Amino acid sequence: MPKRGVAPKRRHQLLEAAFDCIAQKGYGNFSLKEVADKATLSKGIIHYYFKNKGELLIMVLDRLTNSLDNLVNEKANQARTPPGRIRAIFDGSFEAASEREPFFQVLLDFCSQATKNKEIKDITAGLYARYRRLTQKILEDGIQHGVFKELDVQGVSTAIVGMVIGISFQYMLDEEAFSLPKVQKICEELILSYLSADSA
Amino acid sequence: MPKRGVAPKRRHQLLEAAFDCIAQKGYGNFSLKEVADKATLSKGIIHYYFKNKGELLIMVLDRLTNSLDNLVNEKANQARTPPGRIRAIFDGSFEAASEREPFFQVLLDFCSQATKNKEIKDITAGLYARYRRLTQKILEDGIQHGVFKELDVQGVSTAIVGMVIGISFQYMLDEEAFSLPKVQKICEELILSYLSADSA
Amino acid sequence: MPKRGVAPKRRHQLLEAAFDCIAQKGYGNFSLKEVADKATLSKGIIHYYFKNKGELLIMVLDRLTNSLDNLVNEKANQARTPPGRIRAIFDGSFEAASEREPFFQVLLDFCSQATKNKEIKDITAGLYARYRRLTQKILEDGIQHGVFKELDVQGVSTAIVGMVIGISFQYMLDEEAFSLPKVQKICEELILSYLSADSA
Amino acid sequence: MPKRGVAPKRRHQLLEAAFDCIAQKGYGNFSLKEVADKATLSKGIIHYYFKNKGELLIMVLDRLTNSLDNLVNEKANQARTPPGRIRAIFDGSFEAASEREPFFQVLLDFCSQATKNKEIKDITAGLYARYRRLTQKILEDGIQHGVFKELDVQGVSTAIVGMVIGISFQYMLDEEAFSLPKVQKICEELILSYLSADSA
DNA sequence: CATGAATGAGATTTCATTCAT
DNA sequence: GATGAATGAAATCTCATTCAT
Numbered sequence: 001m002p003k004r005g006v007a008p009k010r011r012h013q014l015l016e017a018a019f020d021c022i023a024q025k026g027y028g029n030f031s032l033k034e035v036a037d038k039a040t041l042s043k044g045i046i047h048y049y050f051k052n053k054g055e056l057l058i059m060v061l062d063r064l065t066n067s068l069d070n071l072v073n074e075k076a077n078q079a080r081t082p083p084g085r086i087r088a089i090f091d092g093s094f095e096a097a098s099e100r101e102p103f104f105q106v107l108l109d110f111c112s113q114a115t116k117n118k119e120i121k122d123i124t125a126g127l128y129a130r131y132r133r134l135t136q137k138i139l140e141d142g143i144q145h146g147v148f149k150e151l152d153v154q155g156v157s158t159a160i161v162g163m164v165i166g167i168s169f170q171y172m173l174d175e176e177a178f179s180l181p182k183v184q185k186i187c188e189e190l191i192l193s194y195l196s197a198d199s200a
Numbered sequence: 201m202p203k204r205g206v207a208p209k210r211r212h213q214l215l216e217a218a219f220d221c222i223a224q225k226g227y228g229n230f231s232l233k234e235v236a237d238k239a240t241l242s243k244g245i246i247h248y249y250f251k252n253k254g255e256l257l258i259m260v261l262d263r264l265t266n267s268l269d270n271l272v273n274e275k276a277n278q279a280r281t282p283p284g285r286i287r288a289i290f291d292g293s294f295e296a297a298s299e300r301e302p303f304f305q306v307l308l309d310f311c312s313q314a315t316k317n318k319e320i321k322d323i324t325a326g327l328y329a330r331y332r333r334l335t336q337k338i339l340e341d342g343i344q345h346g347v348f349k350e351l352d353v354q355g356v357s358t359a360i361v362g363m364v365i366g367i368s369f370q371y372m373l374d375e376e377a378f379s380l381p382k383v384q385k386i387c388e389e390l391i392l393s394y395l396s397a398d399s400a
Numbered sequence: 401m402p403k404r405g406v407a408p409k410r411r412h413q414l415l416e417a418a419f420d421c422i423a424q425k426g427y428g429n430f431s432l433k434e435v436a437d438k439a440t441l442s443k444g445i446i447h448y449y450f451k452n453k454g455e456l457l458i459m460v461l462d463r464l465t466n467s468l469d470n471l472v473n474e475k476a477n478q479a480r481t482p483p484g485r486i487r488a489i490f491d492g493s494f495e496a497a498s499e500r501e502p503f504f505q506v507l508l509d510f511c512s513q514a515t516k517n518k519e520i521k522d523i524t525a526g527l528y529a530r531y532r533r534l535t536q537k538i539l540e541d542g543i544q545h546g547v548f549k550e551l552d553v554q555g556v557s558t559a560i561v562g563m564v565i566g567i568s569f570q571y572m573l574d575e576e577a578f579s580l581p582k583v584q585k586i587c588e589e590l591i592l593s594y595l596s597a598d599s600a
Numbered sequence: 601m602p603k604r605g606v607a608p609k610r611r612h613q614l615l616e617a618a619f620d621c622i623a624q625k626g627y628g629n630f631s632l633k634e635v636a637d638k639a640t641l642s643k644g645i646i647h648y649y650f651k652n653k654g655e656l657l658i659m660v661l662d663r664l665t666n667s668l669d670n671l672v673n674e675k676a677n678q679a680r681t682p683p684g685r686i687r688a689i690f691d692g693s694f695e696a697a698s699e700r701e702p703f704f705q706v707l708l709d710f711c712s713q714a715t716k717n718k719e720i721k722d723i724t725a726g727l728y729a730r731y732r733r734l735t736q737k738i739l740e741d742g743i744q745h746g747v748f749k750e751l752d753v754q755g756v757s758t759a760i761v762g763m764v765i766g767i768s769f770q771y772m773l774d775e776e777a778f779s780l781p782k783v784q785k786i787c788e789e790l791i792l793s794y795l796s797a798d799s800a
Numbered sequence: 801c802a803t804g805a806a807t808g809a810g811a812t813t814t815c816a817t818t819c820a821t
Numbered sequence: 822g823a824t825g826a827a828t829g830a831a832a833t834c835t836c837a838t839t840c841a842t
Contacts, residue, residue: 252812811833
């Protein structure tokens with residue numbers, strides 16, 4: 001039954017299964033047996049591919065942050081004008097928040113471990129640092145091209161990313177409380193009016 | 201050793217200890233033994249005051265949300281003008297995020313359980329619903345008094361609360377990444393300029 | 401609130417409560433807290449009246465066996481002829497088995513402890529020894545008066561008491577399996593025909 | 601140390617150990633640690649083979665009722681004439697009651713749980729229902745062949761099974777109180793004389 | 801590569817018992 | 822007499838990890 005070179009496939013299988021388990025049971029509440037069952041593999045094999053549960057978790061987080069990075073970057077790169085790219089940031093983020101894949105939930109689970117686990121803190125903090133940097137770049141670009149007014153790019157990018165996180169967060173806690181698309185539109189309006197304000 | 205009438209004190213002791221444990225170890229990673237040790241009480245007594253770990257946790261969350269409600273409400277009530285009260289929202293929230301008491305961290309831990317535990321979901325969703333409602337009231341008040349322009353109060357309050365959450369969140373992940381007061385100022389500017397825009 | 405001389409009342413209260421607890425939860429599965437709650441007294445008081453759980457249980461058993469002794473003896477004494485008294489034995493026993501008070505169930509719970517607890521063994525064995533002795537007396541009386549044939553009174557009394565126990569037992573396990581009165585009649589017929597058989 | 605394919609052996613080992621523990625300590629008073637020790641296995645392995653203590657207990661009861669079914673059925677099948685088969689019923693049952701294996705004691709422990717546990721009630725009630733049915737079949741057979749008189753087969757089988765249970769029960773409580781073989785002979789006489797009585 | 805088996809540490813929970821008041 | 826409080830032992834159960842095969 002065992003084929004040669006199945007290692008990458010098995011790793012994938014296990015990481016997917018682990019992701020699903022975290023989504024269903026929570027970061028601190030799933031067992032390796034459940035992962036194995038979900039991957040239709042034996043429990044023992046997990047320790048062949050991963051040193052221990054912690055390493056498996058880190059790998060899951062790595063894949064997750066990569067996915068999110070790609071998702072937002074792609075969206076932002078497709079847009080051409082600075083305002084369009086700001087809109088793309090909201091677009092991509094809220095897509096991840098509303099999608100069937102519980103990306104945001106699982107990411108949140110990891111983030112809540114950040115204060116207790118240096119490795120997780122570094123990875124999650126890095127994700128949002130890149131997020132801010134991307135936004136910052138767009139802002140700087142817009143300013144340079146005269147589309148946006150002069151402003152504190154660092155502060156504003158933090159605010160923009162904050163909006164994205166905080167709204168996804170509220171949406172996760174109660175999907176019925178508000179309409180995500182409507183709020184997205186308001187965010188775009190709010191931010192773009194501020195950016196373009198010929199401040200005077 | 202047992203004294204009569206110490207029940208409320210003990211409850212308090214245990215809830216404080218549990219809060220500290222969650223802050224240090226995380227929601228899913230602290231043991232009742234640790235709580236007992238921190239409270240310098242015996243393990244058994246926890247189940248004398250609380251039916252089980254779950255009930256203890258809910259009580260901790262209850263106290264936490266009450267504290268946060270009070271904190272923000274007080275700040276908001278002290279301010280007199282609508283713009284001042286909006287600023288107070290940011291003020292109170294970021295105070296909670298930056299304080300020595302890891303309010304935000306622990307709250308986040310609970311929120312990450314929301315998708316797995318109905319009771320927690322209801323309580324945390326309720327907290328943020330009240331948060332939005334407070335903001336909404338301030339907006340409506342400002343509009344009525346002609347200080348703010350007409351706008352979608354629900355959407356804007358969601359955006360404001362989102363900012364607060366998302367910035368606290370980023371701050372928790374990396375305190376060095378930005379200056380909280382500076383970002384706060386930008387948020388206030390961003391929001392207030394939008395609100396007061398004599399769009400007309 | 402505490403009155404003088406309430407001791408007997410309290411004892412009674414606790415023994416009744418304990419009996420009910422055993423009936424509901426089983427011999428090995430009820431807690432003293434439950435007894436205290438059912439008696440609407442505090443947990444601590446139990447150890448004022450009884451040395452420990454074991455002693456409480458023995459007292460419950462004592463009351464139970466006394467009740468059963470009385471029940472059967474009274475019935476048997478009311479009857480006048482030997483056949484009538486044999487019938488009375490069945491009557492009283494099956495009454496105890498079918499009554500709302502779960503006498504038999506609780507007694508069985510104690511009996512199942514007999515092989516592990518000398519004191520319980522002695523008390524329960526004593527109950528059935530008296531039962532057999534009563535039956536034996538009736539048989540001897542009947543023989544002496546020429547109503548019954550000569551027979552092994554010890555063996556037959558054991559068989560009669562056995563019937564009573566075994567039928568109550570089956571009835572407890574499944575009340576729908578047979579009609580207790582009908583079976584009682586057959587038992588009486590079976591036994592009395594054997595006893596009176598002018599075997600020649 | 602772990603070998604492949606030892607599962608059935610381990611299951612057996614654990615069930616035997618559990619049976620012994622119940623026999624020694626009682627249904628509600630033995631711990632899984634004791635079972636593990638008796639089986640010279642680790643505590644954890646019990647939960648590898650059985651979901652929980654309850655499931656282990658049910659499996660023990662299953663094996664026990666199967667053993668008893670077989671014991672009595674074999675005896676009854678070996679005999680050829682209806683009276684012989686009735687005698688076989690007594691024979692097999694009292695053998696189980698007097699044997700070194702504490703079959704009856706353990707069964708009684710389970711039966712005393714019947715009123716508190718539906719699954720146990722069903723299994724134990726089922727055992728005695730089969731017991732009665734077997735006896736009934738023998739009676740019907742005897743009647744058909746003219747060896748036994750016409751009678752209420754349901755009631756009489758209940759009485760016979762009752763005798764068997766009740767005498768085993770008394771014997772368990774006090775082995776010295778009477779001679780089991782002697783009582784057995786009387787039972788056979790009592791029953792067979794009733795059955796064959798050419799009452800007409 | 802992969803599995804089934806096994807372990808043992810540790811977590812939650814229950815509870816009889818004790819004791820100050 | 823009576824209570825509320827407290828303890829600590831023990832029980833059940835979960836689980837990451839290890840290892841022979």
